Amino acid sequence: MNDSVLVLSIASALVAGTPILLAALGEIVTERAGVMNLGVEGMMLVGAVSAFWAGVHTGNLAVALLVGGLAGSLLSLVHAVLAITLRVNQTVSGLSLVIVGSGLSAFIGNVGDSPLLEAPNGVDVDPLLPAALADVPVLGPIVFGHDIVVYLAFAAVAVTGRVLYRTTFGLSLRAVGEDPAAADAAGLPVTRIRYLATAIGGFGAGVGGGYLVLAVLGTWQTGMTAGAGWIAVALVILAGWRPWLALIGAYVFGALRGLGFTLQIAQVDIPSDFLTMIPFVAAYLVVVLVSASPTRARRVAAPAALGEPYRREER
Amino acid sequence: MLSLVVALGLGAAILAVTGADPLEAYRTMFDASLNGTAAIERTLTYATPLILTGLAAAVSFRMRTYNIGAEGQLFMGAIAASGVALALPADLPTPLILLAVIGAGAVAGAVWAGFAAIPKALLGTDEIITTLMLNFVALAFMNYLIFGSMSFWRDPDRPVPQGKQIPDHAVLPAISGRLHIGFAIAVVLAVVLWLLLRNTTFGFRLRTIGDSHRAATYAGIGVPAATIAVMSISGALAGVAGAIEVSGVTDRLDPKALAIELGYTGIVIAAVARLHPLGVVPVAALLAAITTAGGSMQSIGVQVEVVVLLQGLIFLAVTAGEFFVTNRLELRRPAAAPQASPPTPATAAGGGGS
Numbered sequence: 001m002n003d004s005v006l007v008l009s010i011a012s013a014l015v016a017g018t019p020i021l022l023a024a025l026g027e028i029v030t031e032r033a034g035v036m037n038l039g040v041e042g043m044m045l046v047g048a049v050s051a052f053w054a055g056v057h058t059g060n061l062a063v064a065l066l067v068g069g070l071a072g073s074l075l076s077l078v079h080a081v082l083a084i085t086l087r088v089n090q091t092v093s094g095l096s097l098v099i100v101g102s103g104l105s106a107f108i109g110n111v112g113d114s115p116l117l118e119a120p121n122g123v124d125v126d127p128l129l130p131a132a133l134a135d136v137p138v139l140g141p142i143v144f145g146h147d148i149v150v151y152l153a154f155a156a157v158a159v160t161g162r163v164l165y166r167t168t169f170g171l172s173l174r175a176v177g178e179d180p181a182a183a184d185a186a187g188l189p190v191t192r193i194r195y196l197a198t199a200i201g202g203f204g205a206g207v208g209g210g211y212l213v214l215a216v217l218g219t220w221q222t223g224m225t226a227g228a229g230w231i232a233v234a235l236v237i238l239a240g241w242r243p244w245l246a247l248i249g250a251y252v253f254g255a256l257r258g259l260g261f262t263l264q265i266a267q268v269d270i271p272s273d274f275l276t277m278i279p280f281v282a283a284y285l286v287v288v289l290v291s292a293s294p295t296r297a298r299r300v301a302a303p304a305a306l307g308e309p310y311r312r313e314e315r
Numbered sequence: 316m317l318s319l320v321v322a323l324g325l326g327a328a329i330l331a332v333t334g335a336d337p338l339e340a341y342r343t344m345f346d347a348s349l350n351g352t353a354a355i356e357r358t359l360t361y362a363t364p365l366i367l368t369g370l371a372a373a374v375s376f377r378m379r380t381y382n383i384g385a386e387g388q389l390f391m392g393a394i395a396a397s398g399v400a401l402a403l404p405a406d407l408p409t410p411l412i413l414l415a416v417i418g419a420g421a422v423a424g425a426v427w428a429g430f431a432a433i434p435k436a437l438l439g440t441d442e443i444i445t446t447l448m449l450n451f452v453a454l455a456f457m458n459y460l461i462f463g464s465m466s467f468w469r470d471p472d473r474p475v476p477q478g479k480q481i482p483d484h485a486v487l488p489a490i491s492g493r494l495h496i497g498f499a500i501a502v503v504l505a506v507v508l509w510l511l512l513r514n515t516t517f518g519f520r521l522r523t524i525g526d527s528h529r530a531a532t533y534a535g536i537g538v539p540a541a542t543i544a545v546m547s548i549s550g551a552l553a554g555v556a557g558a559i560e561v562s563g564v565t566d567r568l569d570p571k572a573l574a575i576e577l578g579y580t581g582i583v584i585a586a587v588a589r590l591h592p593l594g595v596v597p598v599a600a601l602l603a604a605i606t607t608a609g610g611s612m613q614s615i616g617v618q619v620e621v622v623v624l625l626q627g628l629i630f631l632a633v634t635a636g637e638f639f640v641t642n643r644l645e646l647r648r649p650a651a652a653p654q655a656s657p658p659t660p661a662t663a664a665g666g667g668g669s
Contacts, residue, residue: 038443078631082631089586091376091381091383091443091582092582092583092586093631095383095579095582095583096583096627096631098579099576099579099580099583099627100624100627100628100631101627102576103624103625103627104624104627107624227451230447230448230451233444233447234444234447234448237441237444271459271463271464272463273455273456273458273459273462273463274455274459276451276455276458277451277452277455277456280448280449280451280452280455281448281452283444283448284430284444284445284448284449284452287434287440287441287444287445287448288434288438288440288445291434291438291439291440291441292434292438292440
């Protein structure tokens with residue numbers, strides 16, 4: 001029963017959705033503070049290659065993911081300087097970040113005498129819970145059979161949701177994203193909060209990239225995110241900047257990305273390139289349908305000052 | 316210019332870390348991209364699609380419609396153009412064939428952009444997301460035609476998946492050596508776009524919408540119609556880039572040679588050129604010079620990746636440098652005469668530096 005196609009594909013959807021979820025969570029925090037960072041794809045790549053490097057050298061999953069997250073944060077600070085302090089166009093700055101990130105990660109991955117490109121994975125990603133639990137029918141593989149990161153990502157959603165809506169810091173962060181002038185007048189350090197939010201976003205993307213390379217793919221390949229970062233950016237909008245909806249969305253995209261595997265088992269013959277398309281077509285259709293819905297929920301939820309640089313002089 | 320120096324300095328540091336001699340590396344890059352006729356031909360050939368994708372981004376960004384989809388529109392243009400090139404009979408006059416090839420590219424690019432433009436115009440759908448998602452769809456579709464199936468585009472005589480070579484009568488004639496007539500087409504389109512934006516009612520409408528959406532609506536400008544028009548123009552330009560690459564450089568539908576982020580690079584080129592159509596040409600040429608140098612770096616033991624990195628650094632440095640230019644203007648503005656104009660992107664001819 002635990003070998004059935006459905007159970008296996010749900011279980012793999014949770015794993016495949018986790019990197020997207022982590023990146024999307026980070027981007028939600030960033031955008032809630034009014035900073036739009038389109039560089040998620042680049043930050044994920046740099047986070048992935050850094051995490052893979054750390055994994056090869058330490059063999060420790062926690063250290064590897066931490067290094068990946070910090071690398072993502074570091075790259076996101078470039079965007080922070082450009083978008084927050086220098087107030088350049090955030091779309092352009094974010095795209096530059098993608099180009100820099102893919103160049104930098106390709107470079108790091110292919111430098112030195114024993115490049116990471118050919119290196120074996122240094123980290124074992126084991127299930128968290130004892131194997132006995134994973135053998136429970138149906139629930140075992142789906143609920144109990146995962147590694148610790150899947151559960152931590154789940155917890156991160158709860159923490160993010162709680163912090164955003166139930167703490168002073170979350171309120172400040174959202175205030176900065178909705179009306180920076182008012183937030184500033186109320187004494188909030190707008191610039192500092194935006195920097196912090198951008199760094200958190202970079203951390204999420206970096207950890208997501210790290211998990212993707214260490215647990216989902218297992219080897220470093222140049223450009224291995226293959227659009228996962230962009231899916232995360234789309235997911236933030238689809239989820240209306242809400243963490244719990246992002247969780248559902250990420251698992252759905254995880255399922256769509258894993259659909260090829262599922263259909264192969266079910267022996268349905270669809271060219272693999274069309275399977276690659278599915279998540280992107282789905283994201284396209286959902287964005288269009290959401291904008292067509294009469295309630296326009298996403299409009300209400302979008303931070304009012306998203307993508308707007310804040311100038312104090314203009315108060 | 317200063318930002319360029321900063322970027323090259325950072326690049327030199329990275330090169331030194333990896334054990335290469337930075338000066339030697341830069342000299343090799345210069346020789347490969349700018350020194351001599353053949354080098355300049357190579358650079359301008361590479362600049363051609365970048366000029367077009369740069370224009371595609373410039374025109375849409377000027378109206379604050381963010382078409383990030385030049386990448387996918389370029390693929391669709393390349394698919395349509397190579398299809399037409401393979402299908403047309405050889406006995407047609409050459410100019411007609413070339414016109415059909417490029418026209419097919421333009422139409423395909425515009426139609427692909429339409430998938431984002433129409434929801435944007437009618438429903439207000441975020442075009443950044445839709446155009447991006449469509450890029451990946453177009454890429455997978457192009458891969459399918461060559462790698463995933465025995466399509467009309469694929470060469471049936473080769474065991475290794477490869478596009479069918481397009482016939483000689485559909486290949487763009489050369490201007491000089493490797494440089495083909497597509498470069499001239501791109502430059503002419505830059506001038507046409509510049510005049511269109513500057514001297515026509517359409518251009519005025521577009522700029523008004525870009526400056527103030529609300530004012531434009533209030534003045535009775537049909538924003539949805541303008542959105543569709545601008546996205547179509549933008550998509551068509553990217554589609555032409557794909558057509559010209561196929562018929563001038565790759566000679567076949569070659570996904571590996573086309574999917575090199577020409578569309579994304581165009582966006583940054585447009586930004587560095589401050590969305591000025593004429594500024595796009597020199598910026599694209601500069602970027603092309605750096606990229607064509609990439610291959611030469613390998614001969615002295617430097618990875619190609621360094622060049623991508625250098626490119627990114629230059630983007631970042633120039634983007635940051637832009638701030639100092641625009642900000643100085645803004646700081647002066649309060650003291651200037653009351654009719655002081657907003658910082659329009661009018662002085663971008665020297666877009667290569669700042």
